[in-house]
Amino acid sequence: xxxxxxxxxxKQEQLARFAKxxxxxxxxxxxxxxxxxxxxxxxxxxxxxxIAKATVSQHLKELKDAGIIQGEIEGxxxxxxxxxxxxxxxxxxxxxxxxxxxxxxxxxxxxxxD
Numbered sequence: 001x002x003x004x005x006x007x008x009x010x011k012q013e014q015l016a017r018f019a020k021x022x023x024x025x026x027x028x029x030x031x032x033x034x035x036x037x038x039x040x041x042x043x044x045x046x047x048x049x050x051i052a053k054a055t056v057s058q059h060l061k062e063l064k065d066a067g068i069i070q071g072e073i074e075g076x077x078x079x080x081x082x083x084x085x086x087x088x089x090x091x092x093x094x095x096x097x098x099x100x101x102x103x104x105x106x107x108x109x110x111x112x113x114d
Contacts, residue, residue, distance in 0.1 A: 015093040021066035026051065027059050031082070034069060039081035041074075 022028060026049065033048050034040065046056045060080060063069045067086040071078045 011093060011096075014089070015097055017066055018068065018090045018093065021062055021068060024059065024062075026055070027063055030056075030059055030063060031068065034080060034082050039079055041077045041079050043077070045080065 022031070029049060030045060033045060037044070042056070042060070045060070046053050049056055060069070060071070064071055064080075067083055068090065069080050070083045071080045
């Protein structure tokens with residue numbers, strides 16, 4: 001396998017990891033909330049969502065493990081925000097993936113179907 005193939009496999013694995021993590025509506029809601037707020041503490045995130053604290057914690061852990069968000073301990077609390085470096089990577093990978101033309105000739109994705 002060539003180095004180019006290795007890099008492509010790594011990109012596919014990372015894209016799949018991001019997609020899997022974002023595959024839950026609560027995680028999407030948390031990410032959208034953090035985008036709006038820039039950064040906030042666990043309590044504010046929990047107040048925003050109609051679910052148990054333990055469930056919010058589990059979703060935050062999944063998002064953090066995937067590198068989509070990061071947490072900074074400040075005293076007894078944790079402040080969360082979007083991981084900007086990984087956000088850029090995620091945008092690039094998703095744009096490359098969904099930006100591929102699926103037509104055999106031309107690019108039907110650019111055509112208006114109205």
